[in-house]
Amino acid sequence: MKKKEWNEGLNHLDSELVEKYVEQKEKLRQKDKKLKGVWLRFGAIAACFLLIVSAVIVVPMLREDDSGVVTTGDNDRPNIPIINAQIPSSAPQYYGNESSSGTSGGGQMEVDPTGLSVTAKLVEALPDVYTFFDDWNQDEFRLLRMQTIKLLRGQEMVEEFYYLIPVEFSTDFSIFDRFVINNMAQFSYEQTVMYNKTQGKAEQLNLVVFGYRVYGYTLMGENLMAFDANGRFDERLWTSNAAWIAATDRASSVDTITQAERNIQNDERHQDLYVHLLKDISGEAEKVLDQIKAFDNGVYVPQFSTNVLWYSPEVQFHATKYINGFATNEKISVWCKEWTGGEQDTYAYTKARFSEEDMSRLPDLPSAFESIKGALNSGSVTPPHFNNQEKLRKTTSGIFGWYAKTENGVVGIVRVTWCFYTEKYQDYYDDAYYIIEYGSDECKSVDRDSLLELLGDYEATYIYTGEYNEYGKYSDIVYPEI
Amino acid sequence: MELQNKQTVRIPMDDDKIVELYWKRDEKAIEETDFKYKKYLFSIAYNIVHDRLDCEECLNDTYLGAWNAMPPSRPNVLKAFLTTITRRIAIKRYHNNLRQNLIPSEMTVSLSELEDFVAGDEDLGTDFDAESLGRVISDFVRSLSERRQFIFMSRYYVADPIDTIASDLSLSRSMINKELAAIRSALKEKLESEGYLI
Secondary structure, three states: OOHHHHHHHHHOOOHHHHHHHHHHHHHHHHHHHHOOOHHHOOHHHHHHHHHHHHHHHHHHHHHHOOOOOEEOOOOOOOOOOOOOOOOOOOOOEEEOOOOOOOOOOOOOEEEOOOOEEEEEEEEEEOOOOEEOOOOOOOOOEEEEEEEEEEEEEOOOOOOEEEEEEEHHHOOOHHHOOEEEEEEEEEEEOOOOEEEEOOOOEEEEOOOOEEEOOEOOEOOHHHHEEEEOOOOEEOOOOOOOOHHHOOOHHHHHHOOEHHHHHHHHHOOOOOOOEEEOOHHHOOHHHHHHHHHOOOOOOOEEEEEEOHHHHOOOOOOEEEEEEEEOOEEEEEEEEEEOHHHHOOOOOEEEEOOOOOOHHHHHOOOOHHHHHHHHHHHHHHOOOOOOOOOOOOOOEEEEEEEEEEEEEEOOEEEEEEEEEEEEEOOOOOEEEEEEEEEEEOOOOOEEEEOHHHHHHHHOOOOOOOOOOOOOOOOOEOOOOOOOOO | OOOOOHHHOOOOOOHHHHHHHHHOOOOHHHHHHHHHHHHHHHHHHHHHHOOHHHHHHHHHHHHHHHHHHOOOOOOOOHHHHHHHHHHHHHHHHHHHHHHOOOOOOHHHHHHHOOOOOOOOOOOOOOOOOHHHHHHHHHHHHHHOOHHHHHHHHHHHHOOOOHHHHHHHHOOOHHHHHHHHHHHHHHHHHHHHHOOOOO
16 A cells, blocks of 8 residues: 555544544643643643733734735734744854863753753853744744753753743843753754854854743743742742743742742653753764764754654754755754664755855855845735736735755755735635856746756755646645535 | 733633634634644644644645635534644645655654555555545544554554653553554554455
């Protein structure tokens, strides 16, 4: 049987079985929640609140910034979200390249995926704002350099680490003596690269990054508690700004650091999952670590699968190469043996591998990107397939640029996307592609098929490969019948 | 301690009310669906396509699909209905991506476990009947114990990582692997008996 046949068969599974599965999953999650104890009960409220905070704070920022995302704000149409394909608008300069160590402990760490928990002291709150290169939403963070004092859950922990704080939660952390940090998940290996938005540079981090983030919002209130030098709960953290508002309702449930630590230690779920440091990777897969060494040949952004933040830490990671702040079609993946069940760690490269010669012959993508962005904002870039402006209304558009290795060298590609609605709320997408070649100061419009031909066997990452019709592309998915 | 602006806290809407909004053609239906299920649906799509940009588009298509399907549909369990839509969209994108040799996703890992009897990614055979196969797989799933049903759906329907399933069921990873091995063995037998494996 072919894989596609198997998957199509599964697509026709009885709906009652899917319903049963969803209900089972829901029950398990509810059961899981109950175990968290009384002081966690208000997490949902925190989540709701933070979504509102995100909507109030982040959305206007997205609309106002110069990232190229355009919103018409048509209130008569369904507000279906569309891609916020944003990248740093100026080419970052590189610095960092510090020694890769800085971590200690080492070896294999065993943690609870829902909450590696520690008592920690603040070493330093980095002053700058950071974003992740591969986060389309461009959520902004501060980084707290923390020193582990006591491991509350899990078997091993590095002595120092960075803890991610969404900027809206940022305050003066230096006034607190100790923190109890719960529900931590490892966000990236050491040596990862983040975009230092304050300085407009890519920066390599020499410590493992931990955080707790679920696709753009956090449950910070239940994850970070502050205490004074006497070990008394210090409510000033949770009252420091509006973002903590949902946490304040729980202020009376924990009085001392001992009590907070005991609450966490009494929760003994999920003890058999693993988090790795880069140096734990071995065998053939270890070779990729030289390849992804930051700043040697561009910037690789090594990260766990984002699922680590949602369900469990996957012992695998993927590193996408970034050049001048733009993604590329070069990617490297590593699967550790604990994940695959095999005898050794494994890895895979894309066919696209940027050589030194490629790096010396890069097209001027940043300029091309800025030009297309300006043209899009002024309305002079129009969707190529959409030919009936009377019947359809544009709702949103986005822009994304990347370097792609092709059979004929590296090109810069800019993709512009549009979303439309008809009177009957039918939905259409359209997109257009532009390329710039090395040595050229012209960014040329190119049709999708020619672009795919140009890429040849190289990865056509980020390119729509389905059919177009007179409006653009339209989903031909068969929706389930009830 | 006084909770400021308490009235602004937003609670997810009941499914029945969301479905009713779809039937009234109220655009708030999509907003409420997104608010309540985005994380969950994103994780389903991400397990399959393993790319955030693709996931965002899968979610957009899911909301559109729900908008187009209701009415006339009135799902009993909205979450399951959305799961089905998201999976179909993500699977379609997955197979498109696979043709381009993109990096494997969790779906690839889960499919590789079935390589004894599921292999090759060519187009569908001309006489292939997806609905018939769907019925056979459904019968097979119903024949499993409650726990194995959950494990099967988690691993092969929504491509959840093994660690996630272990965490959900408070079982060890090795136990889940054993259960999966037993399920695969029984599944192979079932597909052979129904003539799907030559």
